Amino acid sequence: MLRGLLSPKWVGLFAVVLVVVTACTVLGLWQLGVARDEGHKQAVASASQLQPAPLQQVTQAHSAFEAEFSNRPVTVTGTYDDGRTILVVDRRLGDRAGSWVVTPLLTDGGTVAVLRGFVEGLPSTPPAAPAGVVTVAGSLGPTESPRPGAALPAPQRRSVDLAALVNEWPGDLYNVIVLASGETDATSGATSGAGPAAAIATPGLTRVPPPDVDTPLNLRNAAYAVQWWVFGLFAVWMWWKMFRAEQQAEDVPAAQREEIHA
Template structure:
């Protein structure tokens, strides 16, 4: 069969099959990308379609964080405390920096809600917290796990870990934090300095399974192209083997007739 596969015609067919396989594999990867993009778009559309609700209506202080509340838009009205913290080793738009997290004492419950105000590239760039009563709007998120690596420098945190914050900020604490997007009254741009808002993560998006199925179909077509080449070579090899066997039988019959 190897001799048959190495014939110029079959090698040319193999080259065509390889090109087809490459094209079909790339089409399958494209369909997977479409599946992820469509799922992300639908997730963002769902998040945008939800109206913010007061945080105290969906979450109680010190209670476990319900998974279905991830990215849920909420509002919280209260006053900021001045004890801001920075969370090290965060990235935004390709830059490494720090999250700025401040305590907001929610007026209706008296409990503190950690608010991720934004991102800065240096701890020295912290803007002052707003004074007076403010209403913060943003996406809700569960607390982060304790960081197991090297501790950050003194005065910095490695994660938004409410088990650490509860010892730093007195009183009741919500077991969550908010990716702040807006505040009312709105802060003057100059008061924010170089701080940028951090978008609320989109959460789990999964796949658009129809597009994922299309990807599998393209990959099946790719496998079928190689199978067809193998089938052509195999059948041709069998025909050649059968022809050689028939010729050998004829030669053997001729030799026997001459000996007689």
């Protein structure tokens, strides 16, 4: 059998099979990439179609963070507790290194952690939060886990760990983070960043975009990827089947000759 496998005929056919398998593998990986891209486009389209909803209609204080909350657009109205603002260190925004500015927003339904934005470096004093009643527009994100390291001086933190902040911030705490995209003075309706009519602005503070949405695979393209890989396995199976058939055909006359000589 080994001698037959090493014959020029079967070595050549095996080389052809390797080319076919390689092509099927590459095409399958390409279709898998298309499946991810299409799934991402669909997820982004679905998220963009959601209208901002009041936070109290989406979740309540102390409620668990559900998977569908990620990147959910919301609005929430309350008053910033600026004295409890924290700086979350070792963060990046593009190619810039700096800190997140997170301030508790006191609302009728409880306290909400609002990621107001990003500042470069590590300022000694966080940018002041807007005073008075404001309406924050943004998207939801989950709480963070604690990050190991030496204790930091206030108001610095290594993560937005709501399990620790619940013991430091007043009132019932929402189990979400609101990534602010704009702030409105609830008494005047002026929106931050909305041009000349803007009434709220925080110099030096850059909004943090929401994290990328989950990208489930597009099932149709994923199925195409699996089909290409099956075709590759089928080519290997056919090569082996043809080789075994030839070997069995050659073995029969040899057995008959042994019977005649016997």
